[in-house]
Amino acid sequence: MNIKPLADRVLVLPAEAEEKTIGGIIIPDTAKEKPLKGEVIAAGNGTKDEEMVLKKGDCVLYGKYSGTELEFEGKKYLIMRQSDVLAVISK
DSSP: OOOOOOTTEEEEEEOOOOOOEETTEEOOGGGSOOOOEEEEEEEOOBOSSSBOOOOTTOEEEEOTTOSEEEEETTEEEEEEEGGGEEEEEOO
8 A cells, every 4th residue: 555644644445335225226326325434444653642543454433524535546545534533343
């Protein structure tokens, strides 16, 4: 991975949107709900005031409108501040 987040930012690979059907009708991609969880791909070092507690491989929940979308090598990622992450999911 050639992207290294700075300070208190993390790079998240969002989970795939779930395929939903209603009585045999497939809902188009544009109407699918955005995923609210993903995997941390890279994390910054934190700031002098805030220690980085997230690490690569963590499965996290984040807010619906959190982060900035970016596309790198054909994959869509989110880059957000550590404070935008709501929880870490234990496996």
